[in-house]
Amino acid sequence: MHKFREEEIEDLWYQKPEGCATSVFFNKKEFMNNAGSFYIFMQLGGGVKVKHASEGKWPAPPSSLFVFQPTTDLGPPITSLNYPRLIITEDEKPLSSPYVTLSHRWGKSNRVYLTKSTFKALQEGIDIAQLPQTFQDAIMVTKRRLCIRYLWIDTFCIFQDKDDMSDWTREAALMNLVYENAYCNLSATGAVDSTDGLFFNRRRYLLQDLELDLVCPRASRDTASTRYAISDVHYWDNELNQLPLHYRGWVLQERLLAPRVLHFCPNQLVWECAELDAAEAYPDGLPAILASKGKTKFKSLDPLTDGKRQRYAGARDSDSRFFAHELWHDIVGTYTKCALTNPGDKLVALSGIAKRMRAIIKDEYVVGMWRRYLASELLWYVSDHWKRDFLPTNRPVHYRAPSFSWTSVDGSINPGRLSDYSNLCSIEDIKIDYATEDTTGLVKGGYLIIKGTLKRLHLRSARKPGTYLMNINGRDIGNGMKTWLDVCKPDFNAENEARELFLTPIRGPLDGHSSWASPSLGGIVLQHQVDGVFSRLGIWSTDKAEEIEFIQAHHENEGSLPCLAYNSQDRTHTIKII
Secondary structure (H helix, E strand, C coil), X not given: CCCCCHHHHHHHCCCCCCCCCCEEEECCCCCCCXXXXXXXXXXXXXXXXXXXXXXXXXXXXXXXXXXXXXXXXXXXXXXCCCCCEEECHHHCCCCCCCEEEEECCCCCCCCCCCCCXXXXXXXXXXXXXXXXXXXXXXXXXXXHHCCCCEEECHHHHCCCCCXXXXXXXXXXXXXXXXXXXXXXXXXXXXXXXXXXXXXXECCHHXXXXXXXXXXXXXXXXXXXXXXXXXXXXXXXXXXXXXXXXXXXXXXXXXXXXCCEEEEECCCXXXXXXXXCEEXXXXXXXXCHHHHCCCCXXXXXXXXXXXXXXXXXXXXXXXXHHHHHHHHHHHHXXXXXXXXXXXXXXXXXXXXXXXXXXXHHHCCCEECCEECCCHHHHCCXXXXXXXXXXXXXXXXXXXXXXXXXXXXXXXCEEECCCCCCCCECCEEEEEEEEECCCXXXXXXXXXXXXXXXXXXXXXXXXXXXXCCEEEEECCEXXXXXXXXXXXXXXXXXXXXXXXXXXXXXXXXXCCCCCCCCCCCCEEEEEEEEEECCEEEEEEEEEECCHHHHHHHHCCCXXXXXXXXXXXXXXXXXXXXXXX
């Protein structure tokens, strides 16, 4: 096959090359050099404009003073476009249009933001030239392309004073309402920071449909060519999911909760809503082959479709609530691959999605997990011990969550497999001490009381870094035993010496209960703190029959192991995990 240089590919846009048994060419479509053209907005963004004009109604702003305010008001047409100002929506009801939100990366370039000292000046108006390019472009799109007067940007709509976080705390708990009630979210998806703007000069040929004419004379006497379409099966990931903005933790809830998102990507505009994934190259929606690959239809949050698609194990019941739990697991996997500038935001940045999912799941939220399947959810594990910043996984210096919750660890998390059977422990009690009235937000402490069996454990470092050899109740366990620690350590000599390490089985073999049958036994690794109180260190698993039999068997002196209570009849320990 002839290999084309980049300058030749530009020519292919206009003509089909001759004289090749294999011919490559693009269907001729008109694409502008820059995504800021009015034509493109008529193609994608224009759909928002038409719907806005025909709908004529929108969610009213709430009566509470700080829900959607201060809100950036773009002012009357023409005269104040270059001097946007802040308004308090409570003072200016009713608003004359819906509002738009902006998702962006702060970077280090934001020179102007809302504080107590800048509040009055921002109310009077600010010269648009003082704003970063992304904000300037967002104002232009909102007013001139979408014909909407109000724009919500976190930089200017939440007080950023470091010495007084009261407004930030209130607003953070209401982010779900801010984005759910927005008319559309503009997403600076391709921008590294706010200086990049929304629009990029792009190579138009990358948007063309690539087709290939093949002649296979050895397979047939017919020398006629057959035309094939060539598609990038990772199209949605390459064009959208893997762009810089989507590695920012706060943006996930902005993307999922807004009813519509218009993404400004390096190569094209991309559209997401609950019903449609589209792009300039595919304005009517992704072709079936592309829609079936990657994380598409991510915004629908439909348990019966998206949850079922993520399913890899069966529960006794297969209703929408079970699928909704699996959908949550997919969200957790995506969220924990993202980075947060402030690790303390881990729970708050997920709070809006948790509120939305709580209405779908109809279950009690427990610091990143859910009450109904909590026993099996204890078997989450760190899937990659290196974070996006190339630092190892860690627990933050300042307390953020109980150790039994994945929210206590900074790193990529696999939430495990849901199950409501074969559990070898029971959840006796849960207590979470919340920092505010928001039960999806910050916590000050908490614990879990479970009833199960304890085994004394010794861990020794193996030859391969991050792997360990296990000794349970004085017996060395072979290669069948696997350990996934939340935070890797070079050794556990001190813990072994103090006899602080234990394990407890959580879930037994699943044979015969579902199409996903597993003979494995799994549980959690614990470190004893004091008087039957433990903290989690990781999980373990084995699929060796003799090891399973040994761990499940009763051994002498287990009744003397540290616990809150020991039941001699069923030989179970009641312990507290903090």
